Amino acid sequence: QVQLVESGGGSVQSGGSLRLSCATSGFSGRLRCLGWFRQSGNKGRQGVATVDGDGEVRLYAEAVKGRFTASLNSDANTLYLQMNNLKPEDSGMYYCAANGGTYCYPSHLTDPTNYELWGQGTRVTVSS
Secondary structure, three states, X not given: OOEEEEEOOEEEEOOOOEEEEEEEEOOOOOOOEEEEEEEOOOOOOEEEEEEEOOOOOEEEOOOOXXXXXXXXXXXXXXXXXXXXXXXXXHXXXXXXXXXXXXXXXXXXXXXXXXXXXXXOOEEEEEEO
């Protein structure tokens, strides 16, 4: 059974840090593009970062550049999102997503329909 399981969410004050993890399992092929999305209020899922299956190419949303770092541990089949200098507007449910068909294109950062697999999400709350 293919699974993506996020963890690491929580509540922090503005300026704090959190590290999210996304453990992948059960995928028979090679994951070629992985991404982090977040959702808050009535907004749709917004892309935060993408990492290709080699862990080399990473794209970030403008709102998080310089503060968030996405990485991939291929041996552990785990995707990470290190979030520093958190702001209240970073609050929301964070989801990891995976695509086994293609490597990441810029559209993978903006369009969640590019992904086949999703985790259940982990909540991040940043207070001012």
